[in-house]
Amino acid sequence: MDSNKKFLNGTLNTIVLALLRDNGRMYGYEICQKTKEATNNQINLTEGAIYPTLHRLEKEGLLFSTKEKVNGRVRKYYHVNQSSIKEVNSQINLLAQFVGNLRTLLKPSL
Amino acid sequence: MNSDHTTNRISDLLRLAGFKDKHTVEELTDHYLSHIENEVKLGVNSQQAVRETFQDIANLDSSQFKVKKNLPANRWILLCVFLLTTLGFFFLQSNSTKEKLNTPSNTPTPLALQINNEPPNGAPILQNTLDITSDFGMRMHPYTKSRKHHRGIDIRAKIGTPVIATGTGKVIETGFKKKPGKYIIIQHEEGFTTKFYHLSEIAVEENEEIKKGQIIGKVGNSGLSMMPHLHYEILKDEIPVNPKEYLEP
Ligand SMILES: [Zn+2]
Numbered sequence: 265m266d267s268n269k270k271f272l273n274g275t276l277n278t279i280v281l282a283l284l285r286d287n288g289r290m291y292g293y294e295i296c297q298k299t300k301e302a303t304n305n306q307i308n309l310t311e312g313a314i315y316p317t318l319h320r321l322e323k324e325g326l327l328f329s330t331k332e333k334v335n336g337r338v339r340k341y342y343h344v345n346q347s348s349i350k351e352v353n354s355q356i357n358l359l360a361q362f363v364g365n366l367r368t369l370l371k372p373s374l
Numbered sequence: 375m376n377s378d379h380t381t382n383r384i385s386d387l388l389r390l391a392g393f394k395d396k397h398t399v400e401e402l403t404d405h406y407l408s409h410i411e412n413e414v415k416l417g418v419n420s421q422q423a424v425r426e427t428f429q430d431i432a433n434l435d436s437s438q439f440k441v442k443k444n445l446p447a448n449r450w451i452l453l454c455v456f457l458l459t460t461l462g463f464f465f466l467q468s469n470s471t472k473e474k475l476n477t478p479s480n481t482p483t484p485l486a487l488q489i490n491n492e493p494p495n496g497a498p499i500l501q502n503t504l505d506i507t508s509d510f511g512m513r514m515h516p517y518t519k520s521r522k523h524h525r526g527i528d529i530r531a532k533i534g535t536p537v538i539a540t541g542t543g544k545v546i547e548t549g550f551k552k553k554p555g556k557y558i559i560i561q562h563e564e565g566f567t568t569k570f571y572h573l574s575e576i577a578v579e580e581n582e583e584i585k586k587g588q589i590i591g592k593v594g595n596s597g598l599s600m601m602p603h604l605h606y607e608i609l610k611d612e613i614p615v616n617p618k619e620y621l622e623p
Contacts (some may be wrong), residue, residue: 273432292401312438319439331469337381340400340401371600 268307274316276309278359281326281344281352289330289341292318318342326352375388380424381407387428387613392436406431425612432525432613435512494541494560494568496586496623498529498606499593505530507603510616524616526569526607533574534601535593538586538609540568545590546583553610554605555597558590567612572597 272279273354284290288360290298296309321327326348330341344352384406388399404425413423442455497504508528543562552558554571559579561567574594595602608617 291404293405293412297412297521311402312435315401315405316439334404335407336377338400338403339404339409340397 270291270311272307272309272313276313277321278355280314280321282356282359284327284342284344285349285352285356289343291341298299361363375411377407378524380410383428384431387431388434390615393439398439422538427459427612449609455548465469466510471538477543492541493566493610493620494539494543494586495620496540496564497621498537498540498568498617499531500536500538501531504621505617508568509615510618514534514623523614524573527603527617529606530602530603531593531602533592533594535604536589536602537570537573537591537593538582539565539588539590540586542586543568545578545580545583548576548578548580551597553598556594557597558593560584567607567609569605569607570607571607572599 265294279299280295281322283295287298292311292314296311296314299307322342325343326345327342327343328344332339332341381403384403385399388402392404393399405567407572409425410420413426414420423461441548455510469612492516496603505531506527508524510524510527513522513524519560539560541560543560543566545558546567548557548559549560554569556571556573558570558573558576559567560569572594573591575592576590577592578590593602593604606617608615608620
C-alpha cells in the first residue's frame with residue numbers, strides 16, 4: 265500500500281478531478297469508497313490525502329462545493345467547476361497519456 | 375447507537391486532535407459517520423464500528439490537513455529578501471531558537487478533559503527532573519523504523535527508580551507481555567486509565583485500591599525496550615491522550 269502512496273503523490277489531484285467529472289457531485293467519503301471499489305481495495309485513500317486535495321482544488325477554482333443536510337448532519341459535495349472544464353480535461357488527458365507511456369516503457373520487464 | 379452522542383463525540387475528538395476550522399470538523403464528522411454507517415451496513419457491530427472509528431480519529435495527524443498555498447514567483451523573491459534581512463537576527467538568537475524548535479509542537483489543550491474533577495496528574499516516577507526521551511504522537515519506531523503513533527511518553531530513569539500512581543484508582547491489570555514487559559494498568563475516575571510499561575518490579579496486585587503518589591513498582595528495561603525507561607500512558611475513554619499535558623499537578 266505504501267508504494268501506492270508514493271505514486272499517488274503526483275497524481276491524486278487528477279484522479280479526483282476525473283472521478284468528479286465522470287460521477288457528478290461527490291462527497292469525500294464517497295470518493296474514498298469509489299476508489300477502493302474500483303481498484304479492488306488496492307488504493308485506499310486516507311482522510312489526510314483526500315481532504316487536503318479537495319480543499320486545494322477548491323481553492324484553485326477547479327472545484328466548487330455545496331452543502332446539504334443528510335441524516336441530520338451537513339454533507340459537503342464537490343463539483344467540477346464548468347468554467348475550468350477545459351483545464352480539468354487537459355490535466356486528465358496528460359495523465360492518461362503519461363500512464364500509457366509508462367505502460368510501454370515498463371512492458372519488457374512485466 | 376446513540377447517533378447524537380456519537381456525532382458530538384466525533385466532533386470533540388477532532389477538535390482534540392487539533393482541527394480548529396469549523397468546516398473541516400463538520401466535513402470530517404460526516405466522513406466518520408458515513409464510515410460507521412457503511413461498516414454497520416457491512417455487518418460490523420455498531421459499537422465496535424464506533425470504537426474503531428474513535429481510535430482512527432485519535433491517531434489522526436491534523437498537520438497533514440493544512441493546504442499549502444503555492445506562492446507566485448514574485449512573492450518568492452520578496453520572501454527571500456525578507457529571510458535574508460532577518461537571518462542576522464536569527465543568527466544572534468540561534469541558541470534559544472534551537473531550543474524552541476526542539477520542543478514538540480503545541481498540542482491543543484484538551485478542554486473537554488479539564489472539566490473532570492481529578493484526572494491523573496503529576497510525575498509518574500520519583501525523580502526531580504523528567505527526562506522525556508520520546509514524545510506522544512507520531513514517531514519513528516526505534517526497532518521497526520516505521521512511522522507509528524506513540525500512545526504515551528518514554529521517561530528515561532535508572533533501573534529501580536520508584537514508579538508512583540498519578541491518581542487514586544484501582545489496579546485492573548498487572549503482568550508480563552512481550553512488548554510492554556512487566557506492566558501495570560490502573561483505572562481512575564471519569565474514564566481515565568494509566569499504563570506503566572517496561573518495569574523491573576511490580577509492587578501492587580490486581581484489584582488493589584491505590585492512592586495517588588503510592589509506589590506501585592520500579593523502573594526497568596523489560597519487554598521491547600532499548601534502555602531503562604518508563605513508558606507511561608494516560609487514556610481517556612480508551613483513547614490515548616498526551617501525558618505531557620498532565621505532568622504538572
Ligand atoms: Zn513508549
